[in-house]
Amino acid sequence: MTDLSLIKFFFAGELGSMSTQEAKTKVIEKGGIIREEISNDLWYLVTNNPTSKIPELKKARDLGVLFINEDEFLQMLK
Numbered sequence: 001m002t003d004l005s006l007i008k009f010f011f012a013g014e015l016g017s018m019s020t021q022e023a024k025t026k027v028i029e030k031g032g033i034i035r036e037e038i039s040n041d042l043w044y045l046v047t048n049n050p051t052s053k054i055p056e057l058k059k060a061r062d063l064g065v066l067f068i069n070e071d072e073f074l075q076m077l078k
Contacts, residue, residue: 002077004032012047012056015070026077038063046073 009027011020011034018026023046024034035042038059045060050067060067068076 002030004030004076006031006033008033008035008041008043009073010035010038010042010045010056010060010065012045012054013049013052015046015048015073017070017074023073030077038065044068044073046070 004027007027009024009032011023014020015023027034038045038056040063042060042063042065045057045065045067046069047057047067048070050057050069057067
């Protein structure tokens with residue numbers, strides 16, 4: 001079982017293979033933390049649309065948050 005202890009995630013937009021709520025639940029079950037706001041302690045922003053112009057993505061870019069797509073996120077859950 002993958003251990004995501006204390007790794008902080010933010011989800012931006014919809015996922016294709018599961019609902020955002022399901023993804024958040026999986027993170028919590030594996031010890032990770034869900035952030036509802038962008039902050040400088042955020043590890044990963046999960047999005048299938050990294051070029052979106054929504055303010056959260058711009059703020060995350062400015063803070064140097066690592067963007068991962070759904071496939072990368074699913075690999076982390078294995």
